[in-house]
Amino acid sequence: MLPFELLLSNPLQFFRVEVALEDINDHSPVFPVERVTFDIPERSDPDSRFPLEVARDLDVGSNTVQAYSISSKNEYFTVSYGSRSNGDKYLELVLEKPLDREEQAEMGFHIIAVDGGSPPRSGTIEIYIVIRDVNDNAPIFTKERYVGKVLENMPEGSVVLTVLATDKDAGINGEISCQLSEVVGDSDSIFVIDYKTGEIKLTKPLDFEAAQSHELSVRARDGGGLSAICKVLVEVVDVNDNAPEVVVSSFSSPLPENTAPGTVVALFTVRDRDSGANGKISCGLEDQRFFSLRPAYKNYYELVTVSALDREETARYILRVTAADAGSPPLTSTQTFTVDISDVNDNAPVFNQTSYTMYVRENNVPTVFVGAVSTADADVGLNGKVSYSLAAVQAAEGPWCSCVSVNSENGHVFVLRPLDYERLRQTEVTVSASDAGSPPLRANVSVRLVVLDENDNAPLVLYPGQDSSPASSELVPVSAEAGYLITKVVAVDADSGQNSWLSYHLLRASEPGLFTVGVHSGEVRLRRPVTERDSVRQKLLVLVRDNGKPPLSATAAVSALLLKDLSDVRLPGHSSPAPEDQAGSLTTYLIIALVCVSLLFLVSTALFVARKVCKRKELKAGHVLYGADNLQSGLADGAAAGSLPRAYCYEISLTTGSGNSEFKFLKPILPSVPPQHCAVGQGPEDEQHFPCVPVSTEDTAPDNPGTLSAGHFNSLSFN
Structure with missing residues (x-):
């Protein structure tokens, strides 16, 4: 009988096959001796x-x-x-x-x-x-068949048993010698017999697994040539000298980490060449958290998974299956299965930060490196190979994102073109990290790019205006005390931080000791009272400087007039004769109107109407009169300060009861001052100049001759 096992895979099946061999006559009879x-x-x-x-x-x-x-x-x-x-x-x-x-x-x-x-x-x-000649008695054995038992681990030279034969003859015909006949098929003699004593001994240790019994023939011959034969059966007693054997029939490794529980990893059989309890085998697995053993057929076992596997937690399992027999003492053998877990793309890349903030200075060189993003992917191979890219953005964000690029291999972030802090202070892009698995897994992170300011913008003077239009002068009474506010230089800087911190310094002045400039406020004040020696017209050059490194600066020119009263409003070199002696004409008309009020009522009425019409035309001509700080307090203070961010036009209308007004002295000497313009806008580039339109009073004083009426004046403009 030829037994064997048939193993089929995919699906895994097992069959026990026994082939009965039919004998053919291929051996001739053989005698032990020739x-x-x-x-x-x-x-x-x-x-x-x-x-x-x-x-x-x-x-x-x-x-x-x-x-x-x-x-x-x-x-x-x-x-x-x-x-x-x-x-x-x-x-x-x-x-x-x-x-x-x-x-x-x-x-x-x-x-x-x-x-x-x-x-x-x-x-x-x-x-x-x-x-x-006659020797009529042959040897006779005491038994026709001798049976002996011997342990397979008996050492060489051990006596198995002793055969005994007798002969009734005497003399040489009664002397017996024993011979051992080898069993047919044995090439090497395992036993030897002492020809005198009949003791059968071992020439080498026995092996129960090779042969469980041995059959011998012993011939006893006397001196006369007669002989007898007996059979000797030596039974080998099994000793637990063979450890169990584990024979692997099928083994699958590596194993994907998404393998379902219950999957067969290995199929193996256990066997022991010993018999009885010495050949009874039990199997065990050291660690059964993820794998276990289950019987398949007879002495076959299956190694199966019992729970989900995770390569990122354990990439390799070393499983030791121990087979032990029931001998005393028991013998064991161990079979080691090394199960490698192959990776499945089940882990997306993870950024080492939830968000990134990177900084770049404005006016940077193209393709400047500003930082890097990095990820960790628990997978390996292609599943853990990460590439970086910019994620799709909304259309509104597209123009800002075009200046940022990311290296697909190492996550380095570059700014592709120079940036201007004044146009773009920060932008935000989304970087996507994708592995090379199938399907790929990805993760996104927000990268905020902050532009750092450089001192690349000089201060811009808003007031006083530095354009080509005629500069106005600030009016300063000679009676002003030290600390009197003349004007305020207003400037801005498009930079930020300390680059936009402005300081003001008096760079040059007609009288350096007369004026002082607030370092932080830009206010121009008198350092000391005005004296008679001081020139009426003063010119100052104020330096406006930022706190950058290196600092940038701009200058502002300020003009001031030192006046005792409003009669000093004449500007040296700029006075011009009045186009007509309007004041004298008006006074004459008023006196005549007062004397001849009853006689020339109609004439005076006509003249009054005519005068009103003339006044309207003069208002359109925009004659401006500069006043000093002894005018109405609410108006004069604002004009004297000179710190308003933009120019304003102020109008003053005098009533009929102003005969005692302090403006009477202007009657013979009032100069004609060119019309001034008001600046409208916030910066030099936005300035537009419009004539200041005066608004005249409706009041007249026909019954008060000799009194200067509001109708005689145009508006007063203070810048």
């Missing part, structure tokens, strides 16, 4: 039997030995063969009639053993007969 010599006394009785060792045939059934015969006709001997009650076969040479040494001292022939095969095979043994 020649046997018998010394037969001449007076042997008929029907004397001389035992022979039967022929051995490795075939079975009908193909084994079936019959024996003598090769040639022989009148003295015949062959007897058969089986005894215990199943042992025997072969005997039978003496048919007494021998006569005088007729024939020796003879020889062959015995043929024939098997039952088709065609039959045969084997022969040569029989040599020596006829001797």
